[in-house]
Amino acid sequence: xxxKVGYIGLGLIGAPMARNLLKAGHxxxxxxxxxxxxxxxxxxxxxxxxxxxxVARQVEVVFTCLPDSPDVERVALGPDxxxxxxxxxxxxxxxxxxxxxxxxxxxxxxxEAGIRCLDAPVSGGDIGAKAGTLxxxxxxxxxxxxxxxxxxxxxxxxxxxxxxxxxxxAAKACNQIMCAAQMVAMSELxxxxxxxxxxxxxxxxxxxxxxxxxxxxxxxxxxIFAGNREPGFKAYMQHKDxxxxxxxxxxxxxxxxxxxxxxxxxxxMLQNGLGDLDNSAxxxxxxxxxxxxxxx
Amino acid sequence: xxxKVGYIGLGLIGAPMARNLLKAGHxxxxxxxxxxxxxxxxxxxxxxxxxxxxVARQVEVVFTCLPDSPDVERVALGPDxxxxxxxxxxxxxxxxxxxxxxxxxxxxxxxEAGIRCLDAPVSGGDIGAKAGTLxxxxxxxxxxxxxxxxxxxxxxxxxxxxxxxxxxxAAKACNQIMCAAQMVAMSELxxxxxxxxxxxxxxxxxxxxxxxxxxxxxxxxxxIFAGNREPGFKAYMQHKDxxxxxxxxxxxxxxxxxxxxxxxxxxxMLQNGLGDLDNSAxxxxxxxxxxxxxxx
Numbered sequence: 250x251x252x253k254v255g256y257i258g259l260g261l262i263g264a265p266m267a268r269n270l271l272k273a274g275h276x277x278x279x280x281x282x283x284x285x286x287x288x289x290x291x292x293x294x295x296x297x298x299x300x301x302x303x304v305a306r307q308v309e310v311v312f313t314c315l316p317d318s319p320d321v322e323r324v325a326l327g328p329d330x331x332x333x334x335x336x337x338x339x340x341x342x343x344x345x346x347x348x349x350x351x352x353x354x355x356x357x358x359x360x361e362a363g364i365r366c367l368d369a370p371v372s373g374g375d376i377g378a379k380a381g382t383l384x385x386x387x388x389x390x391x392x393x394x395x396x397x398x399x400x401x402x403x404x405x406x407x408x409x410x411x412x413x414x415x416x417x418x419a420a421k422a423c424n425q426i427m428c429a430a431q432m433v434a435m436s437e438l439x440x441x442x443x444x445x446x447x448x449x450x451x452x453x454x455x456x457x458x459x460x461x462x463x464x465x466x467x468x469x470x471x472x473i474f475a476g477n478r479e480p481g482f483k484a485y486m487q488h489k490d491x492x493x494x495x496x497x498x499x500x501x502x503x504x505x506x507x508x509x510x511x512x513x514x515x516x517x518m519l520q521n522g523l524g525d526l527d528n529s530a531x532x533x534x535x536x537x538x539x540x541x542x543x544x545x
Numbered sequence: 546x547x548x549k550v551g552y553i554g555l556g557l558i559g560a561p562m563a564r565n566l567l568k569a570g571h572x573x574x575x576x577x578x579x580x581x582x583x584x585x586x587x588x589x590x591x592x593x594x595x596x597x598x599x600v601a602r603q604v605e606v607v608f609t610c611l612p613d614s615p616d617v618e619r620v621a622l623g624p625d626x627x628x629x630x631x632x633x634x635x636x637x638x639x640x641x642x643x644x645x646x647x648x649x650x651x652x653x654x655x656x657e658a659g660i661r662c663l664d665a666p667v668s669g670g671d672i673g674a675k676a677g678t679l680x681x682x683x684x685x686x687x688x689x690x691x692x693x694x695x696x697x698x699x700x701x702x703x704x705x706x707x708x709x710x711x712x713x714x715a716a717k718a719c720n721q722i723m724c725a726a727q728m729v730a731m732s733e734l735x736x737x738x739x740x741x742x743x744x745x746x747x748x749x750x751x752x753x754x755x756x757x758x759x760x761x762x763x764x765x766x767x768x769i770f771a772g773n774r775e776p777g778f779k780a781y782m783q784h785k786d787x788x789x790x791x792x793x794x795x796x797x798x799x800x801x802x803x804x805x806x807x808x809x810x811x812x813x814m815l816q817n818g819l820g821d822l823d824n825s826a827x828x829x830x831x832x833x834x835x836x837x838x839x840x841x
Contacts, residue, residue, distance in 0.1 A: 349741060372755030384755030386748075407754030411747045419743035420751050423734035427757035430730035430803075431723070437801045438719035441790070444797040445645060447715035451707045452682075455716050458703030459668030459680030461723035463759035494737070501740040504834040505733045507726075510806050538800040 251275050254400065255304035255311035257324055258345070259286040261480065262371065263314035265378040266344065266404045271295060273403035280304050301325075305334025310397060314344040317489055318351040325355045335362040342397055346370045348493050349415035349422070350500060352388065356414040365393045368414060370421035371405065372428070374482050376468065382406040386424070388417030422497045425490040429511045429528075431465035432487070436532040439473070439543045449543050450474055469529040474544045478526040485524035488515040547571055550696065551600035551607035553620055554641070555582040557776065558667060559610035561674040562640065562700045567591060569699035576600050597621075601630025606693060610640040613785055614647040621651045631658040638693055642666045644789050645711035645718070646796060648684065652710040661689045664710060666717035667701065668724070670778050672764065678702040682720070684713030718793045721786040725807045725824075727761035728783070732828040735769070735839045745839050746770055765825040770840045774822040781820035784811040
């Protein structure tokens with residue numbers, strides 16, 4: 250059933266998700282700080298709105314996909330925020346990756362204004378967003394999850410209700426531990442291959458079919474061997490997400506020694522001006538450490 | 546074309562590989578230190594031999610799958626070793642995971658006795674060995690690789706010629722970096738899920754379809770949630786393999802900060818008497834560090 254929905258935050262993940270909602274036949278009201286992508290989506294059938302409140306006022310479900318916790322708090326709770334567009338039946342779904350504690354706070358404050366909330370971070374990158382095959386991890390009341398599920402099916406493939414508010418973000422933090430580990434492990438093994446004289450491309454071909462198989466080895470090496478460091482998923486966002494992981498670990502009392510070291514390698518990317526590259530470009534830090542260069 | 550081949554070292558990986566060679570119609574001469582598995586394979590059609598030399602003497606290709614570098618050096622080069630069974634056309638294929646430098650030494654010494662050699666470590670665990678779907682990474686002359694390829698097809702799926710002697714072992718070291726990283730990342734994320742109140746089973750379901758997807762998340766969580774810590778791949782073998790990785794890194798000059806920390810976590814398993822458990826039981830060390838328990 251076609252619905253009128255809103256999408257705020259039309260970045261590398263948000264824009265293709267909004268597009269998939271349009272393609273599924275929904276009316277989509279969009280808002281974004283920078284204009285270019287808004288014009289594009291309007292030309293494809295979306296409706297423009299000039300503030301989060303204005304989006305919220307005219308839709309049944311408003312999605313957000315923003316960089317970090319303070320952005321979502323501002324767009325949800327700030328002046329001209331979603332909270333000012335509150336009306337009977339409105340649901341806010343946040344696809345951003347933010348702190349579980351921040352998701353809980355937003356759900357509580359919007360809840361007081363009568364807005365039901367889901368934290369629903371995604372995984373699968375720009376590729377998954379375009380293909381509509383994202384993994385969506387959802388926290389919030391089960392009834393609200395059921396209400397939004399048909400819309401999730403337009404943008405995601407694996408859609409899981411994890412638990413109460415914040416649980417979606419906790420699951421995403423868990424997800425980031427594995428993604429970052431794969432990225433750094435790939436970098437370390439490429440450096441070892443290069444240094445030991447085993448052709449890195451052949452090594453990847455050999456190992457990707459065995460117990461080392463993973464999304465990262467399936468998708469990133471071709472970019473790397475082609476010398477392509479374009480995002481994808483920007484390294485500074487990976488660094489931001491790892492900050493959420495370690496903050497969550499500190500909040501709930503979890504000791505994560507390997508994730509801590511991995512975070513420092515992404516910190517080194519930022520300190521070397523590599524934050525705008527793809528997260529797979531963490532290879533550059535490992536190359537620097539071993540004074541080598543993998544591939545072209 | 547049926548061949549007469551030998552298999553020395555009938556452990557968790559070697560025994561099912563020997564079985565798959567039998568099933569493919571080859572005559573298989575077997576030798577192993579402990580007797581039980583030899584009797585089993587003989588009852589399935591294998592022929593017993595009482596030393597590596599005796600195996601080598603009567604076959605075209607002799608496979609070994611042994612725990613560590615000194616074991617392979619002893620079986621290949623020691624008294625009653627393969628070298629004493631040298632004859633025209635004999636090929637030695639080592640499926641063990643050992644140091645690249647050790648593989649080079651063995652190939653050199655056996656080569657002087659007229660035996661052609663391949664280092665051909667495998668990945669895919671007991672599951673892959675039974676299913677005949679192992680990844681096989683091969684180092685050695687291309688002509689020798691071509692000669693053995695039909696036999697490899699009885700035990701493996703992804704069969705890659707990486708380069709000269711030792712290159713198969715270098716690739717396997719690279720493989721172990723990724724496998725161990727996945728195992729520890731899974732442990733850290735399970736601990737974070739447990740501590741933050743997100744149901745670990747639901748978190749795994751949610752993330753295994755996205756960018757975190759990997760062999761480890763596909764195969765290990767069901768064992769873990771069932772409380773099953775049986776190997777699989779024993780933790781002390783993982784620890785041994787990581788020792789090879791760091792030794793290779795030192796030999797060729799590669800800096801592997803994350804693999805170094807991961808190795809210490811497997812060291813902690815050994816120090817806590819957990820070396821005979823599955824490598825996924827490294828979770829126990831992360832649980833201990835965060836004073837928690839994931840699942841049942």
